[in-house]
Amino acid sequence: MRLRSATPGRERWDIEPLLGSPDLAEELEKALLLNKGVVKVSASPVSGRILILYGVGSLEASVEALLREALERLPSQKTAEPPAKRGFNALSGPLLELLPALEQLKRPLMWSVVSHGLSIAQGLFVVATLNAALEKNPKLLRRLLGSRFGIMSSMLMISTGANMYVQHQRKRAWRQLARNYEHALRARVLAAIEAQDLATFDQQGTGRLLSLMTKDTARITSFLERGVDDAVKNALTILISGSLLLTTSPVLVLIACLPVPFMVLPLRKLGQRASAARTRQNERSDLFTQHLENSFSGIIDIKSFTAEQQDIRRLSESARQLADAELEAAEVSSLEAHLMQGAFATGFVVMTVYGGLKTLKGRLSDKVFARTMYLFPQVLGALGGVSEVLGNYRAAASSAERLKEMLGSRPSIQSGPVRLPKGQVRGEVLFENVVFGYEPSTTVIHGISLHLRPGETLAIVGPTGSGKSTLLRLLLRFHDVRDGSIRVDGHDLRTLDLQDLRSAISIVGQEPYLFDGTVKDNVLLGHPQASDEDVAEALKSAGALEFVNALRGRMDAQVGERGRKLSGGQRQRIAIARALLKKAPILALDEATSHLDYETEAAIQRSVRNASSRMSMIVVAHRLSTIRRADMILVVDQGKVREMGRHDELLAHGGLYSFLWNLQSGE
Numbered sequence: 001m002r003l004r005s006a007t008p009g010r011e012r013w014d015i016e017p018l019l020g021s022p023d024l025a026e027e028l029e030k031a032l033l034l035n036k037g038v039v040k041v042s043a044s045p046v047s048g049r050i051l052i053l054y055g056v057g058s059l060e061a062s063v064e065a066l067l068r069e070a071l072e073r074l075p076s077q078k079t080a081e082p083p084a085k086r087g088f089n090a091l092s093g094p095l096l097e098l099l100p101a102l103e104q105l106k107r108p109l110m111w112s113v114v115s116h117g118l119s120i121a122q123g124l125f126v127v128a129t130l131n132a133a134l135e136k137n138p139k140l141l142r143r144l145l146g147s148r149f150g151i152m153s154s155m156l157m158i159s160t161g162a163n164m165y166v167q168h169q170r171k172r173a174w175r176q177l178a179r180n181y182e183h184a185l186r187a188r189v190l191a192a193i194e195a196q197d198l199a200t201f202d203q204q205g206t207g208r209l210l211s212l213m214t215k216d217t218a219r220i221t222s223f224l225e226r227g228v229d230d231a232v233k234n235a236l237t238i239l240i241s242g243s244l245l246l247t248t249s250p251v252l253v254l255i256a257c258l259p260v261p262f263m264v265l266p267l268r269k270l271g272q273r274a275s276a277a278r279t280r281q282n283e284r285s286d287l288f289t290q291h292l293e294n295s296f297s298g299i300i301d302i303k304s305f306t307a308e309q310q311d312i313r314r315l316s317e318s319a320r321q322l323a324d325a326e327l328e329a330a331e332v333s334s335l336e337a338h339l340m341q342g343a344f345a346t347g348f349v350v351m352t353v354y355g356g357l358k359t360l361k362g363r364l365s366d367k368v369f370a371r372t373m374y375l376f377p378q379v380l381g382a383l384g385g386v387s388e389v390l391g392n393y394r395a396a397a398s399s400a401e402r403l404k405e406m407l408g409s410r411p412s413i414q415s416g417p418v419r420l421p422k423g424q425v426r427g428e429v430l431f432e433n434v435v436f437g438y439e440p441s442t443t444v445i446h447g448i449s450l451h452l453r454p455g456e457t458l459a460i461v462g463p464t465g466s467g468k469s470t471l472l473r474l475l476l477r478f479h480d481v482r483d484g485s486i487r488v489d490g491h492d493l494r495t496l497d498l499q500d501l502r503s504a505i506s507i508v509g510q511e512p513y514l515f516d517g518t519v520k521d522n523v524l525l526g527h528p529q530a531s532d533e534d535v536a537e538a539l540k541s542a543g544a545l546e547f548v549n550a551l552r553g554r555m556d557a558q559v560g561e562r563g564r565k566l567s568g569g570q571r572q573r574i575a576i577a578r579a580l581l582k583k584a585p586i587l588a589l590d591e592a593t594s595h596l597d598y599e600t601e602a603a604i605q606r607s608v609r610n611a612s613s614r615m616s617m618i619v620v621a622h623r624l625s626t627i628r629r630a631d632m633i634l635v636v637d638q639g640k641v642r643e644m645g646r647h648d649e650l651l652a653h654g655g656l657y658s659f660l661w662n663l664q665s666g667e
């Protein structure tokens, strides 16, 4: 058991028995999640690593102690096969797991072998042609074609010509494979990321997720496109040229290789340092991307607070840390390559002097010496190439590990078996003593119960931070309750099919997200097959048709990135139209009209209600005047229900609601 990385709230460990044991991975995940403070656990039998996310300061023991205890208790660990018997999977690691199947690699590999084989042959023909020319055959010109020189130079020309075609085919085959692979890998990673719980997004941060999609996939693709081909080239050169070298002049090779054994240990150490440096580089790169993303999304606030310099300083500090990590990784890799090449180059110099002296003395033939002098640098170059391939392999392997972790991570919110077809949903919602907290150490909702009957409107009001939006997030099962239960049409959410549940609910948030595209594209998100008439109808009910018709291009007008070309109120109304088009039996409006003036807000709420009288509605609002007609009003404060009833009853009660009402109506 070995700690690989640790930041507050997040530790990654190497657990050897985990390798190749999916049962242990599953049991370990379950066992660790039982501990107070542990938020998420992701154990990978592929990499033998476990990632533990926890609330800072909320664990009862160290992560290491929890791991040891869980490992001791689990039965699978005792029955797990010893590492030596685990076969190919244990040896291969995440990168080989992620690379395409051998079947797909066959064609480009075949071109690689032919192309690099021809290149090696070309070199040998050069030497042979040279040696034939040095024979100074007097009949050379007369019997050019039949002579050794003629044959060798013809072979050289043929192999050069053939290799031009083969090289083109080789590069093309790898390029095609890599591009198709990259596309498929990105689609897989994107699907895996989007399947994660919201808690994972909160924990991992956008920087890391963006890096997974861009840099990590690109590193693996680049290794596939060039690394595998280079590996074939180096392997063939070492194999063919190396064997020829050994048979030509074993003593000279032995002399040249004398310094190599002294390099084994330092090279091993450098290899470990290089892997650690790569991991650090990846982590810093994630942070930098995250800072960049934050800066660009918050550019309006940065400019309005004239905080550009502050932001640049923050970014430049992050960029400096990334540059330092990159430099460290590059220096270790380069040191590794130089050490290896230096060892061989020293040997080469010794061999040249020794061989040269022997040739002068006539104890070594010119041809052997010439061939050795040609072949040795080829093999030397290939050995240098191996360390380069190794560097790329390490980068790709560390990316593959990160990707595998995401691809193998099972969201803790899992779909249930009970189907809930949208057409058959009545729209009844029941919260029973719901307790919830985002972090294990804190509680945001303290035993809330509520009942929304089909077709009714339930309003939730209360001070800021009291947990109103959290209740809606729980209803959509973005998080699971810690205690109590939530039911839709009598079914506990945890038993329901997740897609069915979310299809049954439309939600409009405080700051709805509009995608870069047209107004129509954004509304169609609610129901992609809807007609233009349906879109116009939804826009009308949301009070948006008038301003949309005034835009250049009307429904086809571009809204800009995040809907930047529209006002806050216009964005909200398009989001309401989108939710209405979805025609879900339950509509949740979380301060969805807060950017509008009172009259527009009231008008839109009326028309939304009229759009479907059978729809159940939950409305979260700060402006109490907009919810006074609700069938039930829930007053929430600090995660608890303080009051419940209709507007008049609550006013008569004279509690928090009536206090807020009087405050807002200026009485």
Ligand SMILES: Nc1ncnc2c1ncn2[C@@H]1O[C@H](COP(=O)(O)OP(=O)(O)OP(=O)(O)O)[C@@H](O)[C@H]1O
Residues within 6 Å of the ligand: 202, 438, 439, 444, 462, 463, 464, 465, 466, 467, 468, 469, 470, 471
């Ligand atoms: N993703 C999150 N991670 C951790 N804590 C959170 C998260 N989202 C909300 N909280 C916390 O949960 C509490 C309730 O937040 P919530 O957004 O539900 O309040 P609200 O009543 O909707 O507030 P407002 O009226 O300001 O929108 C707050 O203390 C908030 O800090």
